[in-house]
Amino acid sequence: MSDVGWQRSSYTANSNNCVEVRTVDGLVELRESDDGDVIARTTPLKFAKFLQGIKAGEFDHHADFTA
Numbered sequence: 001m002s003d004v005g006w007q008r009s010s011y012t013a014n015s016n017n018c019v020e021v022r023t024v025d026g027l028v029e030l031r032e033s034d035d036g037d038v039i040a041r042t043t044p045l046k047f048a049k050f051l052q053g054i055k056a057g058e059f060d061h062h063a064d065f066t067a
Contacts, residue, residue, distance in 0.1 A: 008033065 012018035
């Protein structure tokens with residue numbers, strides 16, 4: 001698997017516990033840095049809608065804030 005083009009948030013600092021993203025052939029690919037063999041692919045529009053949902057707090061009920 002190629003690691004070319006993967007980007008991670010500047011908020012992760014030097015941690016290897018983050019989500020990485022890149023574009024390949026017009027699709028957006030996502031993976032967790034600690035499990036790089038598992039890649040989710042989606043369209044740019046669906047990815048943009050997903051990010052909007054995150055920013056709006058639509059997924060906050062899935063987070064474990066007790067850890």
